[in-house]
Amino acid sequence: MRVLRAEFVKSASKREEWPREPFPEVAFVGRSNVGKSTMINRLAQKEGLARVSSTPGRTRRLNFFDLELQAGGRKHSIRFCDLPGYGFAKVSKLERMQWAKMIETYLRERELLCGVVVIVDARVGPTEDDLQMIEWLKATERPAIVVATKLDKLGKAKRIPTVRAIERQLSLPVIGFSALDGTGWEAVWKAILAQASASE
Numbered sequence: 569m570r571v572l573r574a575e576f577v578k579s580a581s582k583r584e585e586w587p588r589e590p591f592p593e594v595a596f597v598g599r600s601n602v603g604k605s606t607m608i609n610r611l612a613q614k615e616g617l618a619r620v621s622s623t624p625g626r627t628r629r630l631n632f633f634d635l636e637l638q639a640g641g642r643k644h645s646i647r648f649c650d651l652p653g654y655g656f657a658k659v660s661k662l663e664r665m666q667w668a669k670m671i672e673t674y675l676r677e678r679e680l681l682c683g684v685v686v687i688v689d690a691r692v693g694p695t696e697d698d699l700q701m702i703e704w705l706k707a708t709e710r711p712a713i714v715v716a717t718k719l720d721k722l723g724k725a726k727r728i729p730t731v732r733a734i735e736r737q738l739s740l741p742v743i744g745f746s747a748l749d750g751t752g753w754e755a756v757w758k759a760i761l762a763q764a765s766a767s768e
């Protein structure tokens with residue numbers, strides 16, 4: 569499995585701005601600062617592709633990326649969508665409602681969307697917002713790929729048991745990931761490709 573190409577396409581807030589080429593699309597959702605943009609950069613093997621910030625709540629629009637992956641003897645075109653994080657306290661209620669609306673409209677109406685990567689912090693486990701997102705995706709029949717990230721911040725002996733505990737809590741498979749050391753890179757890509765292939 570090899571990434572051949574990864575590039576930023578555009579930022580969008582309104583539906584009219586969503587890219588039109590019919591590539592299978594995968595969205596990345598999760599709490600603000602959980603590591604969505606960093607995960608995209610790591611999967612794409614391209615530092616600085618998606619903007620990473622030490623200030624939470626920086627991603628305020630939908631950011632689209634086009635990738636080409638070599639896997640299983642063929643090339644796959646896949647589009648990523650980096651969504652603004654939820655649960656960030658330091659913004660006004662109005663702004664939070666606008667974000668929620670933007671995310672919900674996208675997740676509900678984006679026809680090319682074939683999977684949603686829900687990212688949780690391995691050290692924290694699923695928050696109330698994460699649980700709501702997972703329930704909501706289930707109700708709208710959007711397939712969720714749950715990934716527990718920042719695994720490198722846990723002691724080695726705690727990593728697998730922590731991922732298993734989150735699986736039990738959610739009754740869903742969970743992939744352990746670290747953008748720092750690359751744990752889970754292949755597993756996340758495999759899950760994404762499986763969703764993309766199922767939608768073809």
Ligand SMILES: Nc1nc2c(ncn2[C@@H]2O[C@H](COP(=O)(O)OP(=O)(O)OP(=O)(O)O)[C@@H](O)[C@H]2O)c(=O)[nH]1
Binds near residue numbers: 600621624625720747
């Ligand atoms: N140690 C470690 N740090 C990580 C990992 N992933 C992300 N980070 C750090 O977490 C912080 C937030 O990462 P971002 O990728 O900007 O998070 P985000 O979810 O895109 O945040 P918003 O766009 O604000 O919603 C940055 O300081 C990253 O370097 C990881 O796997 N391990």
Ligand SMILES: [Mg+2]
Binds near residue numbers: 604619
């Ligand atoms: Mg981000």
